[in-house]
Amino acid sequence: MAAILAGLMSGPAMVQAQTGQQPAAGQAAQAQGKLSVDSLVGDILDYPAAKAVLVKHIPAIGEDDQIEQARSMTLRSLQQFAPDAFTDAVLAAIDADLAKLPPGALKH
Numbered sequence: 001m002a003a004i005l006a007g008l009m010s011g012p013a014m015v016q017a018q019t020g021q022q023p024a025a026g027q028a029a030q031a032q033g034k035l036s037v038d039s040l041v042g043d044i045l046d047y048p049a050a051k052a053v054l055v056k057h058i059p060a061i062g063e064d065d066q067i068e069q070a071r072s073m074t075l076r077s078l079q080q081f082a083p084d085a086f087t088d089a090v091l092a093a094i095d096a097d098l099a100k101l102p103p104g105a106l107k108h
Contacts, residue, residue, distance in 0.1 A: 036099070040072060050101060
């Protein structure tokens with residue numbers, strides 16, 4: 001996974017990281033107080049309960065600091081870089097668990 005994540009900071013991801021512009025999906029999730037696989041990785045990592053959901057389903061993420069390079073991407077967009085880790089089934093399970101988080105869990 002480290003090699004895959006190392007290559008994330010090229011192309012559109014690099015532009016987003018440099019400009020600081022957030023995709024509409026991430027902005028909408030924040031406004032609604034909900035997180036999903038269409039939320040930004042950074043938004044998920046910023047909330048301990050949400051990060052725990054992510055690590056539950058993809059344990060390697062908890063062991064790899066390079067995930068920080070993907071903060072401006074969505075989990076769904078990471079599927080193209082690591083399809084074996086971010087399968088449709090894994091994304092669906094993450095989405096379901098994120099939906100179960102109480103609104104108070106989305107506070108720093």
